[in-house]
Amino acid sequence: MCELLGMSANVPTDICFSFSGLIKRGGETGIHKDGWGIAFYEGKGFRAFHDPVASANSEVAKFIQQYSIKSTQVICHIRKANRGRVCLENTHPFSRELWGQIWSFAHNGQLKGIKKKVLNGYTPIGTTDSEYAFCWILGQLRKKYPVKPKSKVKLRKTVEELFRKVSQHGVFNVLMSDVDHLYTFCNTKLYWLTRQTPFVEAQLLDADLCVDFNQEASPDDVVTVIATEPLTSNEQWTKMETNEFSVFRLGVKTFTQVS
Amino acid sequence: MCELLGMSANVPTDICFSFSGLIKRGGETGIHKDGWGIAFYEGKGFRAFHDPVASANSEVAKFIQQYSIKSTQVICHIRKANRGRVCLENTHPFSRELWGQIWSFAHNGQLKGIKKKVLNGYTPIGTTDSEYAFCWILGQLRKKYPVKPKSKVKLRKTVEELFRKVSQHGVFNVLMSDVDHLYTFCNTKLYWLTRQTPFVEAQLLDADLCVDFNQEASPDDVVTVIATEPLTSNEQWTKMETNEFSVFRLGVKTFTQVS
Numbered sequence: 145m146c147e148l149l150g151m152s153a154n155v156p157t158d159i160c161f162s163f164s165g166l167i168k169r170g171g172e173t174g175i176h177k178d179g180w181g182i183a184f185y186e187g188k189g190f191r192a193f194h195d196p197v198a199s200a201n202s203e204v205a206k207f208i209q210q211y212s213i214k215s216t217q218v219i220c221h222i223r224k225a226n227r228g229r230v231c232l233e234n235t236h237p238f239s240r241e242l243w244g245q246i247w248s249f250a251h252n253g254q255l256k257g258i259k260k261k262v263l264n265g266y267t268p269i270g271t272t273d274s275e276y277a278f279c280w281i282l283g284q285l286r287k288k289y290p291v292k293p294k295s296k297v298k299l300r301k302t303v304e305e306l307f308r309k310v311s312q313h314g315v316f317n318v319l320m321s322d323v324d325h326l327y328t329f330c331n332t333k334l335y336w337l338t339r340q341t342p343f344v345e346a347q348l349l350d351a352d353l354c355v356d357f358n359q360e361a362s363p364d365d366v367v368t369v370i371a372t373e374p375l376t377s378n379e380q381w382t383k384m385e386t387n388e389f390s391v392f393r394l395g396v397k398t399f400t401q402v403s
Numbered sequence: 404m405c406e407l408l409g410m411s412a413n414v415p416t417d418i419c420f421s422f423s424g425l426i427k428r429g430g431e432t433g434i435h436k437d438g439w440g441i442a443f444y445e446g447k448g449f450r451a452f453h454d455p456v457a458s459a460n461s462e463v464a465k466f467i468q469q470y471s472i473k474s475t476q477v478i479c480h481i482r483k484a485n486r487g488r489v490c491l492e493n494t495h496p497f498s499r500e501l502w503g504q505i506w507s508f509a510h511n512g513q514l515k516g517i518k519k520k521v522l523n524g525y526t527p528i529g530t531t532d533s534e535y536a537f538c539w540i541l542g543q544l545r546k547k548y549p550v551k552p553k554s555k556v557k558l559r560k561t562v563e564e565l566f567r568k569v570s571q572h573g574v575f576n577v578l579m580s581d582v583d584h585l586y587t588f589c590n591t592k593l594y595w596l597t598r599q600t601p602f603v604e605a606q607l608l609d610a611d612l613c614v615d616f617n618q619e620a621s622p623d624d625v626v627t628v629i630a631t632e633p634l635t636s637n638e639q640w641t642k643m644e645t646n647e648f649s650v651f652r653l654g655v656k657t658f659t660q661v662s
Contacts (some may be wrong), residue, residue: 189491232448
């Protein structure tokens with residue numbers, strides 16, 4: 145199984161603290177040593193960093209840890225390969241353009257029979273079931289909406305429907321992002337936490353590192369962090385329900401549905 | 404105007420030496436201070452690094468300079484903005500997936516009226532004429548070949564046709580890559596150089612740095628570097644002809660046509 149980390153914030157925020165905890169699990173405090181990746185949204189722009197080596201030993205990860213990239217949405221993934229060999233093209237998050245926006249996707253779980261689904265316009269580069277599912281989801285979105293739907297509710301409902309269809313194929317814990325929204329689905333395990341005033345000092349579980357967000361954040365900042373397992377020892381993480389679909393925007397959970 | 408750098412090699416090769424020269428032109432020895440980007444092909448995998456700041460001052464550029472990523476194909480671009488503001492989404496190289504491969508594209512020049520062309524399935528994220536042209540080219544390829552054509556010659560001819568059509572809109576010096584080929588078009592300025600045995604010591608023009616490729620390379624290595632301006636002072640760079648379309652594969656120029 146892999147580990148996921150996501151962030152949604154109302155102001156461009158760096159993820160160095162949470163990332164510092166997560167990468168330790170990529171070969172040091174955890175077994176997820178088969179590559180890692182991180183994707184940042186900066187305005188309409190998008191950049192991603194991938195490395196097919198253990199994050200705990202990755203030079204790219206060390207760089208990302210030190211270099212503060214401020215972003216309103218982040219998706220990160222450390223991989224324990226089960227389907228698809230260890231290589232760059234099988235390293236999450238995957239990304240594709242739809243309606244002039246970059247969509248990105250990271251997944252934890254295995255999906256049986258997903259590759260029998262017919263694709264529409266998006267083709268996987270690697271061999272993972274995860275990338276295949278992502279390509280199928282985007283293809284279905286494009287088929288239903290050749291141009292971006294004006295109604296955010298319609299779009300959200302379609303994404304939820306597609307996530308629920310994919311989740312019938314196995315374990316599907318997922319983070320998917322367009323420029324504005326972080327769509328999440330919890331099939332077995334996903335936790336979340338919102339940091340806002342009054343801020344506290346947070347202590348990482350996987351590294352001897354704490355940050356006093358009173359010093360780091362401004363009073364109006366709202367930052368939600370989503371992860372496979374809690375990353376800090378002294379904050380109250382909420383476990384998502386089984387089959388919970390939730391949407392985050394600007395740090396706030398804007399929709400949730402369990403079924 | 405911007406500066407381009409490309410590499411095609413028969414073995415995974417790092418581009419640190421050439422890159423060290425080029426990035427100086429991004430705000431130090433040159434005026435191309437409006438961002439930069441670099442894309443690497445590693446097997447079927449692809450990763451790109453972008454930074455919307457001057458490459459001469461970029462922390463990401465310093466990292467890439469020190470961290471040897473070995474690749475058979477590289478496209479790099481340093482930007483002097485003329486169309487489209489300075490931001491991440493306007494930073495070359497642009498990339499999209501077609502037929503399960505990542506295609507990437509970097510352009511030097513301005514294209515008048517390009518945005519009147521009708522797109523097909525690929526939509527720009529930013530506002531540059533370059534990204535628009537790239538989206539149009541890929542959309543035309545997909546329209547003509549819904550699946551990847553088996554004939555490389557057919558594909559090459561279509562790419563050439565599309566390049567020549569775009570070049571009618573203005574200045575079009577370009578590097579475009581799929582997993583296997585580096586397609587180039589020289590409208591006004593592009594130089595190239597092949598390094599192979601017997602290797603020499605090369606001296607950068609923009610930095611006090613030389614490399615003895617006798618020490619660095621193996622006898623069978625064939626590496627072609629393509630750039631807007633020669634990067635070294637003591638090697639024989641070949642200037643491409645006006646309206647020359649050339650294709651490189653595994654370090655070798657496999658096709659060239661001037662018209």
